[in-house]
Amino acid sequence: MMNKKVILQLDALTCPSCLTKIETAIKAEPGVGTVKVLFNAGKVKADIDDSQTNAEKLSDIVTKLGYEVEKVKVKDL
Amino acid sequence: MKFQLFIQKHTNQITGATAALIVLGYLSKYFLGNNLIYQVSLAVASIIAVIPIAMHAYQALRAKTISIELLVTIAVIGAFIIGEYNESAVVTFLFLFGNYLEQKTLSKTRASIKSLTEMAPTTAEVVQADGSIEEVDVDDVDVNDVVLVKTGAAIPVDGVVVEGNGYADEAAVTGESRAVNKTLTDKVYSGTILSNGFLKIKATKVGDDTTFAKIVELVEDAQDTKSHAEKFIDRFAQYYTPAVLIIALLVFIFSRDFKLAITVLVLGCPGALVIGAPVSNVAGIGNGAKRGILIKGGEVMDTFARIDTFVFDKTGTLTKGTTSVSEVKSYNDTLNTTLLMAAKVESLSDHPLGRAIEQYATAQQLQYHDLKIDNSETIKGQGIIAQINGQRIAVGNLKLMTASEIVLTAQQQVDLTKLQEQGSSVVIVAIDQAVTAIFGISDEVRPEAAAALAALKQAGAKHLVMLTGDNQKTADYVAQQLGIDEVRAELMPDQKVNFVKEFQAAGQKVAFVGDGINDSPSLATADIGIAMGSGTDVAIETSDVVLMQSSFSALVHAYKLAKKTVLNTRENIVIAISVVAFLLLGLIAGFIYMASGMFVHEASILVVIFNAMRLISYGKSKEL
Numbered sequence: 001m002m003n004k005k006v007i008l009q010l011d012a013l014t015c016p017s018c019l020t021k022i023e024t025a026i027k028a029e030p031g032v033g034t035v036k037v038l039f040n041a042g043k044v045k046a047d048i049d050d051s052q053t054n055a056e057k058l059s060d061i062v063t064k065l066g067y068e069v070e071k072v073k074v075k076d077l
Numbered sequence: 078m079k080f081q082l083f084i085q086k087h088t089n090q091i092t093g094a095t096a097a098l099i100v101l102g103y104l105s106k107y108f109l110g111n112n113l114i115y116q117v118s119l120a121v122a123s124i125i126a127v128i129p130i131a132m133h134a135y136q137a138l139r140a141k142t143i144s145i146e147l148l149v150t151i152a153v154i155g156a157f158i159i160g161e162y163n164e165s166a167v168v169t170f171l172f173l174f175g176n177y178l179e180q181k182t183l184s185k186t187r188a189s190i191k192s193l194t195e196m197a198p199t200t201a202e203v204v205q206a207d208g209s210i211e212e213v214d215v216d217d218v219d220v221n222d223v224v225l226v227k228t229g230a231a232i233p234v235d236g237v238v239v240e241g242n243g244y245a246d247e248a249a250v251t252g253e254s255r256a257v258n259k260t261l262t263d264k265v266y267s268g269t270i271l272s273n274g275f276l277k278i279k280a281t282k283v284g285d286d287t288t289f290a291k292i293v294e295l296v297e298d299a300q301d302t303k304s305h306a307e308k309f310i311d312r313f314a315q316y317y318t319p320a321v322l323i324i325a326l327l328v329f330i331f332s333r334d335f336k337l338a339i340t341v342l343v344l345g346c347p348g349a350l351v352i353g354a355p356v357s358n359v360a361g362i363g364n365g366a367k368r369g370i371l372i373k374g375g376e377v378m379d380t381f382a383r384i385d386t387f388v389f390d391k392t393g394t395l396t397k398g399t400t401s402v403s404e405v406k407s408y409n410d411t412l413n414t415t416l417l418m419a420a421k422v423e424s425l426s427d428h429p430l431g432r433a434i435e436q437y438a439t440a441q442q443l444q445y446h447d448l449k450i451d452n453s454e455t456i457k458g459q460g461i462i463a464q465i466n467g468q469r470i471a472v473g474n475l476k477l478m479t480a481s482e483i484v485l486t487a488q489q490q491v492d493l494t495k496l497q498e499q500g501s502s503v504v505i506v507a508i509d510q511a512v513t514a515i516f517g518i519s520d521e522v523r524p525e526a527a528a529a530l531a532a533l534k535q536a537g538a539k540h541l542v543m544l545t546g547d548n549q550k551t552a553d554y555v556a557q558q559l560g561i562d563e564v565r566a567e568l569m570p571d572q573k574v575n576f577v578k579e580f581q582a583a584g585q586k587v588a589f590v591g592d593g594i595n596d597s598p599s600l601a602t603a604d605i606g607i608a609m610g611s612g613t614d615v616a617i618e619t620s621d622v623v624l625m626q627s628s629f630s631a632l633v634h635a636y637k638l639a640k641k642t643v644l645n646t647r648e649n650i651v652i653a654i655s656v657v658a659f660l661l662l663g664l665i666a667g668f669i670y671m672a673s674g675m676f677v678h679e680a681s682i683l684v685v686i687f688n689a690m691r692l693i694s695y696g697k698s699k700e701l
Contacts, residue, residue, distance in 0.1 A: 012180065012183075012187075020137075020142050021136055021137055021139075021142065024141065038298070038300075038301045039300075039301050039355075040187050040297070040300040040301055040359050041187075041297035041300065041301070043297065063082075065136060066081045066082060066085045066132070066133075066136065067085075068082075068085075073216070075285070
């Protein structure tokens with residue numbers, strides 16, 4: 001059950017391949033549903049099940065890929 | 078991972094250091110004749126510059142993508158192995174420097190959306206139960222909280238004014254920078270600026286539910302919604318990059334020329350092709366967003382540019398949508414009695430013509446509410462018949478009169494025809510089988526519509542159609558004033574959809590322009606649905622293009638902008654393909670090598686970005 005929506009605001013993305021990278025990495029995390037990476041807005045939007053994962057974990061994944069996370073927002077679905 | 082982040086953050090410094098080392102190397106070779114310093118400094122430059130590139134290549138590989146960075150990394154390592162330090166140094170530097178410039182210029186094309194989001198306030202001053210003020214994060218404001226906004230501040234919520242008075246600049250929501258007076262019970266929107274005054278606002282929508290947040294979200298999504306061309310290029314790039322790798326390998330196997338093989342790797346980078354199409358759309362959508370024109374993505378942009386038929390809903394779109402009594406013909410000396418009774422009867426219906434008569438009666442200060450109706454019958458599409466004080470009153474159109482066997486005098490007949498020819502709707506009132514008055518009710522044509530429609534035609538629209546539920550005569554009158562090609566009158570809402578389908582079946586590309594209130598089916602059916610002047614949720618959802626302000630100049634600008642953007646995309650694709658062809662030719666003819674090839678590549682990326690940037694300022698100089 002996806003019950004939360006996580007929105008990560010990143011530093012500006014420059015290469016379209018970063019997008020695929022981030023999307024693939026986040027999708028691989030258990031408890032993650034739909035993932036959308038907005039290239040021009042530099043945003044990652046993901047639906048998650050908060051019993052399996054949380055916003056910090058996703059933020060960590062993105063940071064590890066080498067992108068700075070500027071702001072994290074969690075909303076109820 | 079610390080190292081990775083460090084490199085990421087200092088890529089610009091690495092680029093700078095590489096440049097300095099390259100300059101140092103060449104200076105020492107040509108001025109000091111020192112070949113050792115030359116070789117060492119270029120080798121060092123290659124090593125430090127390849128680190129960030131290789132890092133990206135590795136990360137992409139882990140995500141199972143073969144990236145441009147991988148091609149460059151292999152080429153550079155290859156050049157390094159055969160001792161071509163100058164080539165490897167210059168290639169890596171150009172690649173990094175190109176990325177830097179790309180980043181700078183790209184952020185310019187994204188600037189419009191960024192300036193939008195920056196308008197959003199981050200904190201709000203919430204009035205507490207004890208009357209004190211507390212500053213909180215906008216995300217923590219709840220519906221029904223009362224917030225305080227002072228001069229110069231941005232309004233943090235959608236809401237209703239409960240205290241105070243002021244002027245708000247609603248450019249963030251409508252694209253039109255104009256001070257709008259706000260006072261008790263007026264609606265205000267998040268993101269708009271209180272340029273003058275002081276307001277206390279009761280929040281009705283907060284956070285991501287506000288109109289402004291929806292606009293921002295829509296534009297963000299739109300800039301990433303790809304056109305067909307982009308999707309094609311994406312798919313192409315997915316196979317293209319690995320293909321280049323294989324071709325380079327084949328070249329090496331067959332020619333045994335290592336240098337040639339690594340050159341192919343560098344030249345094969347798809348650079349300008351990948352960035353060319355999206356960058357045009359981002360700039361074009363940004364241009365629209367700044368003017369309150371929301372275009373939902375690259376595909377919409379494509380289709381919009383190919384529209385040849387514009388179908389307009391008349392009421393509220395081509396006309397102001399507010400009907401009022403414009404002429405009264407009275408046939409006895411008790412006009413007030415007639416009006417009083419007609420207004421009372423019309424209060425039973427919510428027909429717009431009835432509203433107009435009620436408003437007219439109210440304006441004459443007639444107290445029609447006190448009258449008592451004994452019984453009434455509403456005849457759909459004709460009018461109402463009722464009994465008041467023992468008198469039988471019929472209020473409606475000619476059909477109702479004919480059905481009730483009420484005969485118009487010759488003079489009344491002439492007046493009726495004249496009113497209809499002027500484009501007015503008519504309401505005939507008969508008391509006890511005799512016509513006592515005819516009301517002409519009209520809906521004023523928007524003053525700027527005629528010029529705008531002419532501009533649309535000039536921009537490439539071939540067929541302008543008006544659909545309306547009104548009668549044929551009114552419709553013809555309006556159409557003739559506006560230069561409309563085809564008129565379909567007396568339509569029910571579902572018939573409008575059928576006409577849209579009919580045009581589509583005839584091979585026309587149809588845009589439907591409506592006010593978004595009851596046109597949803599037509600908006601959704603047309604190739605492009607354009608909602609004009611209403612920021613309602615439904616309109617934003619069902620339409621492809623939303624014009625936040627109800628203005629025809631915005632429509633014309635949007636159409637021209639779509640054509641311009643598509644043209645710009647094409648230019649960029651042509652530029653990119655010519656560059657690849659040129660490089661290939663140069664490689665065969667032998668005048669292009671790794672470093673020069675990389676230079677041409679990076680230059681072409683900048684050229685397509687600059688070309689797209691022209692779209693940002695499109696239409697700025699002249700007021701449409």
